[in-house]
Structures are given as structure tokens and as C-alpha cells.
Amino acid sequence: MSSLQPVRGTHDLMFDDIRRHRLVQAKFAALAAHYGYSEITTPIFEATDVFARTLGDTTDIVTKEMYTFETKGGESVTLRPEGTAGVARAFISEGLTQQTPLKFFYHGPMFRHERPQKGRQRQFHQIGAELLGVPGPQGDVEVIALADHTLRELNLSGHITLELNSLGDTESRAAYRAVLIDFLFGHREKLSAESRERLEKNPLRVLDSKEPADKEIVVSAPRFPDYLNQTSRDFFKAVQDGLNNLGIFFKLNSSLVRGLDYYSHTAFEFTTEALGAQGTVLAGGRYDGLIKQMGGPPTAGIGWAAGVERLAMLLSDLPPLPRPIAMIPVGESEDAIAQKLSHRLRNSGFNIDIGYSGNMGKRMKRANKLNARVALIIGEDEVKQSVVTVRQLDSGEQSRVAMADLESHLDLYR
RNA sequence: GCGGGUAUAGCUCAGUUGGUUAGAGCAUCUGGUUGUGGUCCAGAGGGUCGUGGGUUCGAGCCCCAUUACUCGCCCCA
Known part of the structure; x- marks a missing residue:
């Protein structure tokens, strides 16, 4: 602490x-x-x-x-x-x-x-x-x-x-104020200390005092509506x-x-x-x-x-946060291409989370914690074939998609 | 400004009449799995017990002060 x-x-x-x-x-x-x-x-x-x-x-x-x-x-x-x-x-x-x-x-x-x-x-x-x-x-x-x-x-x-x-x-308020002060002064001795002070500073306040003694007096006080x-x-x-x-x-x-x-x-x-x-x-x-x-x-x-x-x-429940798409480069050699791809997807309006470091397991954990809907996995194989492994995190299903077709393939998750 | 309650790990909380090295769950980290998360298993790190003083052989526990939080009064959104 x-x-x-x-x-x-x-x-x-x-x-x-x-x-x-x-x-x-x-x-x-x-x-x-x-x-x-x-x-x-x-x-x-x-x-x-x-x-x-x-x-x-x-x-x-x-x-x-x-x-x-x-x-x-x-x-x-x-x-x-x-x-x-x-x-x-x-x-x-x-x-x-x-x-x-x-x-x-x-x-x-x-x-x-x-x-x-x-x-x-x-x-x-x-x-x-x-x-x-x-x-x-x-x-x-x-x-x-x-x-x-x-x-x-x-x-x-x-x-x-x-x-x-x-x-x-103003006129009504002045009139009421006058009779109220008059009335309260008559009961001055029975009022609470706070209310006696209110009587000086802001007499209308005595009306919503929570002191039982005050409440008793207030019940019989002149009523504002009658003086409008x-x-x-x-x-x-x-x-x-x-x-x-x-x-x-x-x-x-x-x-x-x-x-x-x-x-x-x-x-x-x-x-x-x-x-x-x-x-x-x-x-x-x-x-x-x-x-x-x-x-x-x-x-x-x-x-x-x-x-x-x-x-x-x-407020009761907040609306759920949007679910991101997790970009997961398998090793350091895929970092640059993952960043470039993230940039491209973000520019087309996708919500991309890219973990900053760690091995694949760590990044998958992060993706899970962020409630990502999809993970985009890019390793050596994928780069060679110009594809991305697209894994649905809810079902665990995954497939390979050509990098060039990513936007249209991911359209559902925009 | 006035009154009550509380303060122990990042979070939520145990901690017996004062007695050895202060615990749990969750969270974090590591490993089981060197290209696959959630579940599971094993392990690890993490504490000047809010702070300062006092009583005592000995204080997380008792006393005093102080600070913060919290609830209420006043007032207000």
C-alpha cells in the first residue's frame, strides 16, 4: 500500500x-x-x-x-x-x-x-x-x-x-418569508440549534429539517403554496x-x-x-x-x-466492450510483417490488438484475456505461402486465408 | 466543521485469551506444452500488519495520538 x-x-x-x-x-x-x-x-x-x-x-x-x-x-x-x-x-x-x-x-x-x-x-x-x-x-x-x-x-x-x-x-417569496420568520420566531425556543441558525441565514431551510422536534413545529407552519x-x-x-x-x-x-x-x-x-x-x-x-x-x-x-x-x-450493466482481433506473430522474424498487416487492417476499420512481446503462448493468453474473437497467427510457414492462420477463439476452429483476402474474410468482425 | 465504523499481499478477506517463521482465495509469474488461449496439475514471487508512540519478557491483537477510507449530521448534484 x-x-x-x-x-x-x-x-x-x-x-x-x-x-x-x-x-x-x-x-x-x-x-x-x-x-x-x-x-x-x-x-x-x-x-x-x-x-x-x-x-x-x-x-x-x-x-x-x-x-x-x-x-x-x-x-x-x-x-x-x-x-x-x-x-x-x-x-x-x-x-x-x-x-x-x-x-x-x-x-x-x-x-x-x-x-x-x-x-x-x-x-x-x-x-x-x-x-x-x-x-x-x-x-x-x-x-x-x-x-x-x-x-x-x-x-x-x-x-x-x-x-x-x-x-x-420575488413578491410571493418575500411575503411568505415574512410570515414564516414570524411563525418560527414564535417557536424559537423549541427549535434545534441548527434551525435557529437557519432562521437567521435561510429560514426556508428550516422546512426540510430532519430533527423530530423541528418537524413537529413545521407541520403547523404556514404553507408556501398559500402565499403564492x-x-x-x-x-x-x-x-x-x-x-x-x-x-x-x-x-x-x-x-x-x-x-x-x-x-x-x-x-x-x-x-x-x-x-x-x-x-x-x-x-x-x-x-x-x-x-x-x-x-x-x-x-x-x-x-x-x-x-x-x-x-x-x-447504472446497472455496461454494454460489453468490443471484441478485438488479436495479431499473433510466432517469432521475432514475423514482427515486421505482423505490424504492417495490423496497420493495414486498422486503416480499413478493424479493431486489432497486437501483443508487444512474449512467445506465442503468452500472446494467445493475452488475446483470451481481451476477449478477442479471432487470432491471426503468422509464422514462417504462413509468410512463405502469403497466408495467415485465422483461429476462431470461441470454437477453436482455424483455417488459412490468403493475406490479400483478409479484409473480405474478416468483414464479419469489423 | 461535528459524530460512528474500518485499516493485514495487487484485490477480497481469515488470523482464537497477547506467544515460534502472519495465512487463504483470486490475480501475477514459471513449468507441464521450444507454433496455439480458455480447463487442469505442480511450483514461485509478493507483507516495514496505515503511520508514530506507549504497555509488556513478548503486540497484527491492548492503550494513546495521527492519517486515510467509509457511513451519518450539516449542506448539496
């Missing part, structure tokens, strides 16, 4: 792990393109303000989880803890504000300095989609449909449920109708609160029981105020992000 470890909360991804990640990315990328979204890659770090000013001064992400450092020029930069702020920044700095509606999707690493846990790492990966400049509920419906479709495409919809809530517009104004109510209704129209099932959850400050109206989470404490697999919402807050023109926005590690853990 080596003492050389990757930095806490980071992981090397290889073999099946990275294949799972690729599968998630590839299926999502294909589907997003199908919905008319185009890919965007924003920098992995941004000026610290991009995150600090938008995510909310009181959120844990900003107060204690950001990887922030100073550049040689004295500028404060931060490794991105999430994807939306960067896309919003690009929207403004690339002068795209006249080109709405815009539909973007992305994938890539994110960084948060938290205590690692199952499904939670300091460097982790997200896929996400953002729809900019669509203020109406059809935007919410489309974005949620893309999320739902992505999960279905990954065969995960079975053990995942969609939870839905509305945080209302007519506009917010109509909007939420339209989103629900839209989802019903598409046959997408959801569960209303009035205590669902998104962590980041920039959300309004629709908030949603796809959750599972299968990942312990990290049940949220995909989450998002509407953020109509964000672009303006960052200095752009008022622009509606809605989007979501999903944790690739969490999705990857839920």
Missing part, C-alpha cells in the same frame, strides 16, 4: 468507472442535441465574484466550500462549484443577450470543499442544461422533460421520483398541466427548497432511495433574476444539473 494518495475527495477514473461516466455523458449529449441544445464549455475557474455574488452570501457553497485562490496578478479566482453561474456569465460576456432563446448543455468537473461521502466528492462531475430567454412555463416543461428523458435513456427512471415545488416570484400570488399560482399550475400533458409523473413537495439564492418559481429534484444520504440525483429550477443580478438585461432562465457520479453508481 503506497502512501501516495490522490488529494482527498478526488479520484482517478479508469476502466469501468470512466466508461460509466462516458455512457452518461454520451447519452445526455445525444439527447440534448436532439432537443436542440448546443454544447458549451465554460472555464473551470472564474473570477470569484461570478460565484460569490450570484449563489448567495449565506449559502454553504459560498461561505465555506469554494476553492478560491489568488493569481499572480492578484486577482481572486475560484474553481467552479456549479455550472449555471459560468453559463450566465458567458451569456453576458459573449454578447448573446440579443439572441434569445438560447439552449445550452454542458458537462464537466465541479469543485466543492466538503467532507467526502458516498456520492459526494470534492471534484465531481455534472451534466446540465440551461434554457435562457424563455419566460413562459413551456420552458420549464421542456427542461424537465429533457431531464426525465435523460434518466429514462439511462434506464434509471424506475427508482427515481420527480419532486416539484414553486418558490413563487395569482401570477405565481397560474405559472405553477401551467407547469403542472404541461407535465401532465406529457405524461411525466411528479410529486408535489412544498418543503422542497433549492439551496442557491437565484431560484424563483419552479424548483424540482429527481431523487432516489438508493444512494443513502445523497438522494438527489438531478436538480434545478427557474432563475429569472440571475442574469440581471450579474449585470445583464433582465433575462429569464431555467435549467438543471445532475451529478454524474451519482448517476453512474445507479
